[in-house]
Amino acid sequence: MVLNHQEASLITGMADATAEEMARRLLESHGATVVVIKCGPRGALVFDGKTVVEVPAYRSKEVWKIGSGDNFVAHFAHHWLQHNRSCFESADLASKATAFYCESRAFATPESLAAFNPSPIVVSARYAAGWRPTVYLAGPFFTLAQLWQVEEARDNLLSMGLGGFSPYHDVGLGSAEDVVSVDLEAVERTDLVFAICDGLDSGTIYEIGFARALDKPVVVYCENEGEENLKMMAGSECCLVTDYVSAIYETLWLAATL
Numbered sequence: 001m002v003l004n005h006q007e008a009s010l011i012t013g014m015a016d017a018t019a020e021e022m023a024r025r026l027l028e029s030h031g032a033t034v035v036v037i038k039c040g041p042r043g044a045l046v047f048d049g050k051t052v053v054e055v056p057a058y059r060s061k062e063v064w065k066i067g068s069g070d071n072f073v074a075h076f077a078h079h080w081l082q083h084n085r086s087c088f089e090s091a092d093l094a095s096k097a098t099a100f101y102c103e104s105r106a107f108a109t110p111e112s113l114a115a116f117n118p119s120p121i122v123v124s125a126r127y128a129a130g131w132r133p134t135v136y137l138a139g140p141f142f143t144l145a146q147l148w149q150v151e152e153a154r155d156n157l158l159s160m161g162l163g164g165f166s167p168y169h170d171v172g173l174g175s176a177e178d179v180v181s182v183d184l185e186a187v188e189r190t191d192l193v194f195a196i197c198d199g200l201d202s203g204t205i206y207e208i209g210f211a212r213a214l215d216k217p218v219v220v221y222c223e224n225e226g227e228e229n230l231k232m233m234a235g236s237e238c239c240l241v242t243d244y245v246s247a248i249y250e251t252l253w254l255a256a257t258l
Contacts, residue, residue, distance in 0.1 A: 001026055002036040002073050023047040034087040041121045041256035046091045055092040056120035060103035063249040071101045123256040133255045135164035136187050138207040139196030149196055160252045165190055187211050191258055194251045197222035200229060212236045217254055221247035
């Protein structure tokens with residue numbers, strides 16, 4: 001059985017259980033030989049009835065999400081069933097092949113997979129223990145398109161298990177006296193910043209600078225601005241990403257390491 005953490009939780013009815021506890025229940029109740037539970041940035045837990053092994057998730061320069069789960073299953077099955085590798089090695093190779101697919105939108109051949117050397121995501125001990133960082137969502141919200149993007153970003157970050165602060169949702173429109181001190185206090189409280197930078201909104205740029213002055217990590221999502229306009233962000237060690245889905249995942253991966 002290969003499934004993600006949410007699917008394992010729904011099938012077992014064990015919403016508060018660990019991945020290992022769910023894997024043991026699934027193996028017993030479904031007569032499986034091996035259970036693989038994918039756990040987002042924590043990688044995948046593999047249980048063969050005797051041994052539990054956690055294989056890492058791997059970073060990719062971009063994230064093409066559509067079909068990535070099917071890609072993992074196909075590569076796991078290929079290595080385990082056709083090449084008689086251990087379930088643990090097969091899951092690790094499947095994780096690397098999925099990172100290759102997300103980055104290139106192509107299926108990994110044996111040659112391309114052997115040449116692919118992605119970095120594993122090493123989650124912090126507190127993240128592994130259940131702690132979740134909070135994200136400050138910086139971005140303009142003065143047009144319909146801007147509002148839609150802020151709504152999407154907030155929903156996506158929350159769906160990743162990341163709590164946060166959104167000036168639009170948590171403060172709203174108002175005068176400088178009404179909003180500035182509240183927003184900046186929120187930057188101080190949160191653990192990292194996700195900033196939407198297309199249009200170079202002055203408030204967003206100020207929030208980025210304030211966050212970096214506090215040594216807060218910042219992921220900058222920006223598709224339509226040139227290198228010159230992003231010079232200060234790049235020079236202050238912000239993580240610049242031009243693709244939206246990739247930016248959301250970069251935020252998750254970064255959050256998992258804090």
